[in-house]
Amino acid sequence: MIEVVRPGPLATVQDLGRPGYAHLGVPRSGAADAPSLRLANRLVGNPEGAAGIEFTLGGAVLRFRSPAWISVTGAPLDVRLDGRPHGMNAPVHVPEGGVLHLGAPTRGLRSYLAVRGGLTCEKTLGSRSTDLLSRLGPPPLAPGTRLTFGGTDAPMAVDHAPVPVLPDAPVLRVVPGPRDDWFAPDALSVLTSAPYTVTPTGNRVGVRLEGPALVRAREGELASEGMVTGALQVPPNGNPILFLTDHPTTGGYPVLAVVRTHDLPLAAQLRPGVTVRFRLS
Structure with missing residues (x-):
């Protein structure tokens, strides 16, 4: 289980969204930077569409009530586990009781955290994504929110994934x-x-x-x-x-x-x- 100590400016649960409901007025939603979520999931052996956390402008603190493998991708930011720095775009083992600190991105806006096994909050219309416009899915994360995650036997085959630098002038x-x-x-x-x-x-x-x-x-x-x-x-x-x-x-x-x-x-x-x-x- 993951406990949110501080969510930062905005943190939401996201997967790859709920396509196919536009005729009912429901947006797809899902990770805004889908390739970053896909990569985070691959790094910990998850299916690419497993639910993770999308952080806007970082600034989050998470406490892990049980051990887990995680990865952080997307907008580059400082990642510290129990005070020690760790790299992005690579799997990281978090021990029981470990506290993860995410700084503010040096460029870009949104960063992603995947946990091995994927988050297991309830699905709405086939997705665990938070939709801020339609108010579907779990509410934005708040201090004290607790998130459960599943298990998987899939191997973790990659120890680091190089990614291109976000441009200064996109x-x-x-x-x-x-x-x-x-x-x-x-x-x-x-x-x-x-x-x-x-x-x-x-x-x-x-x-x-x-x-x-x-x-x-x-x-x-x-x-x-x-x-x-x-x-x-x-x-x-x-x-x-x-x-x-x-x-x-x-x-x-x-x-x-x-x-x-x-x-x-x-x-x-x-x-x-x-x-x-x-x-x-």
Whole structure:
């Protein structure tokens, strides 16, 4: 069992989400940076979709009431077990009573902890993921939360996994959106010609950006229509919102462009204050 001593700014249980329910208004949810969760699970011999913990800006303290194998991946941060430093992207054995401290990331936003056997909280619609928008799944972790985990006989075959460094100036590839005709002819050129700054008001639903305004060519609003993860929805003020995993399944603001699926994990690591560029591909 794991006891949460301090969760940090935001810590939630996440697996790979609950696909297939958008027609019921339920987002997929799941780990915002899915490759990082997949890697954490592989390192401790779990199936890639086992539930772990997603930490936003680190700052957590966990006490292990029973021994466990863990791994920490994603945004790089200081990992200390009983005061001793340990590396990320590698399995770590935690003894009974061990206390794990996670610092703040030096870059990026979200880090992941997998425990061998996977977290075993109750499933909702086939997933253990916390969905902040729909309020499905377990609530965000709080001091005193206790988490149980299972067991597995699967081998642990990797002792360390090298990962690329998160870029200081990320570039996200986009394709034109379904409503690019709602914007001025140069809107895509504006989007891809200057950096946008990540504001502090984003969350797992979406990243709010500030930069050159994306001017509309039409008045009024659309009737609500389906939305996808990675959509760049543009409200009347012209500053785009990049939808992440807990985004609503419908929306009424026009979508100028959509971030390519391969770049969504990088989008999930955008922290407030950084600048991001977009490139048509």
